[in-house]
Amino acid sequence: MLKVGVFGVGHLGKFHLNNWKEIEGVELVGFFDPNDDAALAVTEKYQLPRFLDSGLLMDACDLVDVVAPTNYHFELCEKAIRKGKHVFVEKPLANDMDEARQLVKLARESDVKFQVGHVERFNPAFLAVKDLDLNPLFIEVHRLAQFNPRGTEVSVILDLMIHDIDIILSIVKSDVKSISASGVAVMTDTPDIANVRIEFHNGCVANLTSSRISMKKMRKMRLFQKDAYIGIDFLDKKAEVIKLKEPKDSNVFAFDIDTPSGKRTIAIANPPVPEVNAIKQELVEFKKAIEQNTKTIVSEIDGLMAMDVAHQILQKIGNNVLAR
Numbered sequence: 001m002l003k004v005g006v007f008g009v010g011h012l013g014k015f016h017l018n019n020w021k022e023i024e025g026v027e028l029v030g031f032f033d034p035n036d037d038a039a040l041a042v043t044e045k046y047q048l049p050r051f052l053d054s055g056l057l058m059d060a061c062d063l064v065d066v067v068a069p070t071n072y073h074f075e076l077c078e079k080a081i082r083k084g085k086h087v088f089v090e091k092p093l094a095n096d097m098d099e100a101r102q103l104v105k106l107a108r109e110s111d112v113k114f115q116v117g118h119v120e121r122f123n124p125a126f127l128a129v130k131d132l133d134l135n136p137l138f139i140e141v142h143r144l145a146q147f148n149p150r151g152t153e154v155s156v157i158l159d160l161m162i163h164d165i166d167i168i169l170s171i172v173k174s175d176v177k178s179i180s181a182s183g184v185a186v187m188t189d190t191p192d193i194a195n196v197r198i199e200f201h202n203g204c205v206a207n208l209t210s211s212r213i214s215m216k217k218m219r220k221m222r223l224f225q226k227d228a229y230i231g232i233d234f235l236d237k238k239a240e241v242i243k244l245k246e247p248k249d250s251n252v253f254a255f256d257i258d259t260p261s262g263k264r265t266i267a268i269a270n271p272p273v274p275e276v277n278a279i280k281q282e283l284v285e286f287k288k289a290i291e292q293n294t295k296t297i298v299s300e301i302d303g304l305m306a307m308d309v310a311h312q313i314l315q316k317i318g319n320n321v322l323a324r
């Protein structure tokens with residue numbers, strides 16, 4: 001049995017509890033949360049012991065699951081690694097680059113497995129296309145959310161855009177060449193809406209818009225590459241591929257068009273989207289990595305790289321932020 005303790009049982013922490021309960025071979029040992037109301041609700045609903053000392057809970061676990069607000073990630077992760085516990089930490093990895101680098105160093109020097117909660121890597125719409133031959137030259141992303149005070153301890157870049165930054169870094173096999181960005185602090189003291197252009201050394205350009213002050217939700221990524229368009233709808237869990245010269249099969253609607261270079265076939269496909277609960281899947285994969293001593297799918301380095309780009313973006317935004 002893998003003994004798990006959950007640190008932070010607010011909005012997302014409860015999803016983690018629900019999913020850990022469903023995963024075979026896991027024993028939920030208890031939880032730690034300084035908020036009495038949150039703790040009472042969980043003790044009643046889950047019949048799970050509340051620990052008042054985070055260190056004692058860590059001592060009783062094999063795996064420390066950090067779902068506390070971002071400004072507590074560093075202290076909880078550091079303590080857990082020093083105690084030799086495997087760590088799953090929600091995104092973003094930490095509050096700033098200094099903390100993130102320290103965590104990476106500590107994790108590397110230890111024997112523990114470490115995974116960051118970039119859950120969109122396990123989104124069924126992304127799983128449907130991730131093994132295609134992805135080599136985008138242009139990426140357009142919109143991640144729009146309605147305003148919610150939860151998460152506003154960090155900017156929209158670290159709260160929402162970091163999901164897309166991580167996905168893009170996992171797809172584009174090239175280093176970042178330059179970044180330009182602008183953002184506006186409308187409801188909070190940090191950017192609530194931002195537009196960013198990332199250029200990569202291989203010529204790929206990603207244009208990202210993230211907002212947490214929109215009326216409607218949207219989470220779409222569109223990839224354009226030689227001979228193909230790939231659309232990923234993270235919210236509605238749909239994927240679409242439009243390809244030139246794809247052989248026709250039952251899954252594909254294809255038609256011929258005239259182009260300057262002659263007749264081509266355009267094929268439109270909706271690749272099958274697996275029925276996957278992304279949060280459960282990321283936890284299952286983490287458990288597997290611990291048991292089989294393999295690499296975690298979203299490592300501490302991935303978490304650091306996403307934060308590095310996010311912080312470059314925040315630096316670029318700098319004085320462009322029009323605070324209230």
Ligand SMILES: NC(=O)c1ccc[n+]([C@@H]2O[C@H](COP(=O)([O-])OP(=O)(O)OC[C@H]3O[C@@H](n4cnc5c(N)ncnc54)[C@H](O)[C@@H]3O)[C@@H](O)[C@H]2O)c1
Pocket residue numbers: 007008009010011012013032033034035038067068069070072076090091092117118119150151159
């Ligand atoms: N992967 C995702 O898509 C996603 C979505 C939402 C939130 N998150 C991340 O999850 C984390 C938590 O977000 P949330 O929306 O659940 O926030 P929340 O405010 O709903 O819950 C946080 C809980 O942590 C508790 N807490 C505060 N200090 C703590 C400490 N030192 N130790 C343990 N618990 C502590 C709070 O009392 C609260 O109950 C954040 O880092 C956020 O960025 C990730």
